[in-house]
Amino acid sequence: MNDSAEKAVRVLVVDDEPAILAAFGEVLRPKTASAEGAAQRMRDLERTLFGDGESETGPLVELTALNQAEPAVEAVAQAVAQGRPFAVAFVDVRMPPGPDGVWAVKEMRARDQALEIVVMTAYSDVPPGRIAQMAPPPSKLLYMQKPFHAHELRQLVASLSDKWRSQRELERTQRELERRVEERTAQLAQANASLREEIERRRANQAELARSEQNLRLILDCLPVGLMITDSAGKVLRVNAAALKLSGHAHENDLLGRHCREIIAEHEQSPWPPSAEPGPSQPCESTLMRLSGEGLPVLVSAIALKLDGQDVLLQAIADLSERKNWERALNESEARYRQLVEFAPAGIYEFDFSASRFLSVNEVMLEYTGYDRDEFLALRPEKLLTPESLRDYLGQQKQLLAGDISSQTNEYQFYTKSGRTMWALVNANFVFDGQGRLVGRVVANDITARKQAEQDKVLMESRIRQAQKMEALGSLAGGVAHDFNNILNAVIGFTELTLRELGEQETPKAYLKHVLQAGRRASELVRQILTFSRGGxxxxxxxxxxxxxxxxxxxxxxxxxxxxxxxxxxxxxxxxxxxxxxxxxxxxxxxxxxxxxxxxxxxxxxxxxxxxxxxxxxxxxxxxxxxxxxxxxxxxxxxxxxxxxxxxxxxxxxxxxxxxxxxxxxxxxxxxxxxxxxxxxxxxxxxxxxxxxxxxxxxIPGLAADDDQETPNHLPMGHETILLVDDEPELVRLGLGVLEVLGYRVESATDPEEALRMFLAEPARYDLLLTDQTMPKMTGLELIERVRARRGGLPVVLCTGYGEQVARILAQRGENVRLAQKPVLMAELAQAVRLALDETGPERREQ
The missing domain is CATH 3.30.565.10 (Histidine kinase-like ATPase, C-terminal domain)
Known part of the structure; x- marks a missing residue:
């Protein structure tokens, strides 16, 4: 880039009129040795656009002219990204067909906060305040109306360019000053930090020395093993609390300066104290002389090391008196164990897994299996265990040898000498004996009788589960049968109604009679399912x-x-x-x-x-x-x-x-x-x-079969008012059709709560209640109870697929209710309604 380009001020002009863009170019671009005619044309254009005036020399300008808002916003963004931002932007307000100048001003400001923006227009239809709100700050926004003079334009560009340069120079100066202050401050902070670190390091070293001494003392005193530190001559330099306790002394000074041999006797098989050679010495048993004069069996090990630049010997002293007592107890226990094994009520044996052979066996195990001792000890596992138990044994042996288990409890089936089998609950612990053998010590209890009882129990549980399955199947069948009953009720009922409407049309009537007969057979099947589900x-x-x-x-x-x-x-x-x-x-x-x-x-x-x-x-x-x-x-x-x-x-x-x-x-x-x-x-x-x-x-009893009965032509009829309740809309429509054919007035509800409200509103209006039993919110029996609480003598017909169960409940209550078994035939319903009304009589119905 040349020097003139670097000094030029970038100016952006956005106007949809080519004449305006050309005028800006003539006014702001530097003059050349062009023809006089061109200069004259320029002056004429200036007078046309800006009125009379004279041109003045302005700043060196790099002018970018665009006729739409969107390219102008993109140019501002690219200029900022390239590091050559515009100083001034002249933006026309109206620039069809794209976005207007107000949008352009807002978007330019979002991309360049330092840009000086001049909004120009020939109209005053856009309030300056609105533009200032969209492109703050107001100090970087001017509002000018067309036309304006060329010298005013050049003067405005010069002023805004100087302002823009001054602002940029001020920002650069401020940044440089802030950088220098930060750099000096950082240097001072680093120096102070180094000084503080040095002070803290010296304090920490002093404290660490004190803590190390204290921690060493605490560590030595907290260890459960006695520790004694001696110099190369064997003089005691330090002992911990455990060593004092073992020796019977109360104060460390009682032992300091004494020779270690005065405290720990030399072992018969090892020179003492051990040589101060690198590495720990071989532990050896010795005797520690207590203050009371008695000797305490101890295990001593030592290691040579440097402490504060001095060669010392650190000796660890462990009390062996408890272990010695354990060994005596163990020997006594071993003798008792042998007695218990022989007289125990369970089979006991030892098995060497390394050699896969039996080591010992007691009398009870011999009685279980029928072998004598020599025969049993000569057996191999595959001869003693059944194939299934042998597989279990081999699998667990693999886990044992891999170190995955150290004990087990399992049930094995053994062959006896006579060839029969017996079950035993085997509890085994696995240990390495004194010879390094992996030995299983096993206790076996005869559980043959228990296994038989378990098998009997499993069989009984299987029978119970089967019975429960049958019970669940019965419940499911009962539920399906109930829903199917409702469907059959609609099929049979509407078929009967249709038969009555056909008159003398014999062919359709014959077809429908077949449908009716099939429905009755299906009804009988449902009744069988319900009988099965009830278990009656x-x-x-x-x-x-x-x-x-x-x-x-x-x-x-x-x-x-x-x-x-x-x-x-x-x-x-x-x-x-x-x-x-x-x-x-x-x-x-x-x-x-x-x-x-x-x-x-x-x-x-x-x-x-x-x-x-x-x-x-x-x-x-x-x-x-x-x-x-x-x-x-x-x-x-x-x-x-x-x-x-x-x-x-x-x-x-x-x-x-x-x-x-x-x-x-x-x-x-x-x-x-x-x-x-x-x-x-x-x-x-x-x-x-x-x-x-x-x-x-x-x-063969010699009886006549029950034949399907056709619907009688003459059915009992009436004129009373009936309240019909069923949660199935199809059955409600069916009931309405049948009862109206029989001459009755019918009011219906598919919700038992709604039916109860209807009845309680006018109890005397209804002569009979015809209700289903199984309904949501309220059963038929509950509805009957609440209705008769208000009007005890109301006749009731209850439709249900569970006639026997409902009949028992009604008998217990002493209720007089007519039952209609679903699916209800037309003749059955007519008979039930008429009988319920006639049994009660008008006088009792009013009660």
């Missing part, structure tokens, strides 16, 4: 066994492996037995599932049903059947069959030949219980490799 007594009634058998076979086909073929032979399908359908269903499911599990992925499952008549008693393996007609159900498979030893136990509860995950052992026991409860009998025929065949005999 099944309801016996005449049923067609063939129907249940066919339904089970359809269900099984989807769940059995594809390789199992089902062959059925159903005869005499009209024969009846007295039973609960769910019981026959369970018998079929358990027998077929048992056969399928026996066959695995492929096989032939045969199911036969026929009527047989016994002319004389039939003797079976587990029962005797009297003469008479029977339905005979046969379930057979071609699986592996049953061992003869197991045939007699096949119907026992929890007896199973499957693995723990393959069955509970309850299926056939349940089948036997059901058949026996129906006054029937069951037997089994099987042989290994010949499959298995079960025969079930159920007596």
């Amino acid at each position: 007594e099944p309801e016996k009634k005449p049923i067609h066994v063939a129907i249940v058998v066919k339904e089970v076979l359809k269900l099984l086909r989807a769940s059995l492996p594809a390789g199992i073929e089902i062959k059925q032979n159903i005869q005499n399908a009209d024969e009846l037995v007295l039973a609960d359908p769910s019981q026959i269903h369970q018998v079929m499911m358990n027998l077929c599932a048992n056969a399928a599990q026996a066959m695995g992925e492929s096989g032939l499952l045969t199911v036969e049903l026929r009527k047989v008549t016994l002319g004389r008693p039939l003797e079976l393996d587990m029962a005797s059947l009297p003469p008479g007609p029977y339905v005979q159900l046969v379930v057979a498979d071609n699986g592996p069959g049953v061992e003869p030893a197991h045939i007699g136990r096949i119907f026992e509860p929890y007896f199973s030949t499957k693995s723990a995950s393959g069955g509970t052992g309850l299926g056939l026991a349940v089948v036997h219980g059901i058949v026996k409860g129906l006054d029937g009998a069951i037997d089994v025929k099987s042989a290994p490799g010949a499959g298995c065949q079960f025969r079930v005999f159920l007596p």
Whole structure:
């Protein structure tokens, strides 16, 4: 960069009018030897833009002219980054189409705090105060209106440039002065710090000497081992508190200056005191002469070192009297241990892990195993332990040799000499004996009886868990059945309503009757599920066994492996037995599932049903059947069959030949219980490799079956007002439709609390309450109790899927409530409502 460029002042002009930018260039750029015509044009342009006036010579200017705000802001940022900032910026207020001059002024100030800014405009529509607020400080912001004279412009540029230079020079001077002050201050601070450090160092050295002496004394006195420091001649220089205590003296001065041999006797096998050679001496036992005159057994070790520049001998003295007492006690204990081992009520032996052999054994262990002493000591672990216990032993031996364990408690199964097995709880501690052998000292207690009891307990817990699973399954089934009941209620109810609306349209009516019949069968299935979930007594009634058998076979086909073929032979399908359908269903499911599990992925499952008549008693393996007609159900498979030893136990509860995950052992026991409860009998025929065949005999009572009843054409009707409550909107709509068809006036609610408010607002308005039992916030029984607390004689019909349970509760309360078992048929609902109203009578309803 040349010298003129360095002296030039950078000026930025931002205006969207090219004429203004050209005028600034002519006014501020230095004159050249241009043609007179150009000078004349310039003067004309000045008069046009700025009016009459004469030009004056101004400062050397490096002019940058831009016509938009955004490039101008970027130019200011680049100038600052390059270290050549603008001194003055002239900014027009209006510069379409981009941002205006007010935005430019704010952004320029954000990028250069020292920039002198002149806002110029031909209008006065932007208040100067607003611009000053956006680009402080006010001292660096001028506001000028167009037009203005060239000499004014040059004078303004000169003034602002001088101000800008002066400000920069002042800042440079101030920075230099601050730098010199900081440098001198740092020098003084460093000198002071060095002086303080020297003073503190000398004080610290003096204190450290005192502390070292004190700490040495404290350390020596705190050590539990006696310490005595002697010079090279053996004279005592210092002793610690422990050494004084061992010697029986109270003050250090009692021992200082004395020869060490007066205090510690020379050992018979080692010269004393040891030579003052580098390194510690070999510890040796000696006797310390106490003040009382008695000798104290001690262990002495010494090391030569320098202390305060003097060669000294540091001697450590440990009291051996307690160890000597321990050794005597240990010898006595060893003798007692031998006696205890022999007479202990548990098996005890020692085992050398290094040589993998037994070292000793007591009589009880010999009694456990049946071996004599020599035979036992000659045994190897693999001959004494069962394979599973041997694996455990070898794994723990590996941990022991790796140093991971030092003791263990485990249960091992041993072989006895006779070949039977016994369980023992083994507690072992591992130590290195005096010969360096890793020895296990083992106590073994016979726990065979306890293990048997534990196995019995595990079996019982398994049975309890199975029972709990069945209970949980029953609860789940009950919940699903309840929800399904509500769905069936809507299906059956709306079907009945639709049948009444069809009139003489026989074809749709026939279809809907099939829907109604299917709904009733589903209702019966739900009732069976609820009976199962409640665990109550099944309801016996005449049923067609063939129907249940066919339904089970359809269900099984989807769940059995594809390789199992089902062959059925159903005869005499009209024969009846007295039973609960769910019981026959369970018998079929358990027998077929048992056969399928026996066959695995492929096989032939045969199911036969026929009527047989016994002319004389039939003797079976587990029962005797009297003469008479029977339905005979046969379930057979071609699986592996049953061992003869197991045939007699096949119907026992929890007896199973499957693995723990393959069955509970309850299926056939349940089948036997059901058949026996129906006054029937069951037997089994099987042989290994010949499959298995079960025969079930159920007596034929000679009764008529319960047929599905169609909805009567003439239903009991009425005109009373009924309050209908159910949390299911679909069932509320169904109830409204049925009751209105029957002639009743109905008001409904899906919230029992809302229903209670409706009733309490006008108790006399309603002639009967028809409510569901299971509802959120309030059950049907609770709603009945609160309603009758206000009006005791109000007739009530309660709809529920748990009729038996609710009936017991009502009986205990003495409540007169009509029950309707879900799903409720139209005829049943009409009958229940009419009976409830007629039983109470108008007089009692008002009470």
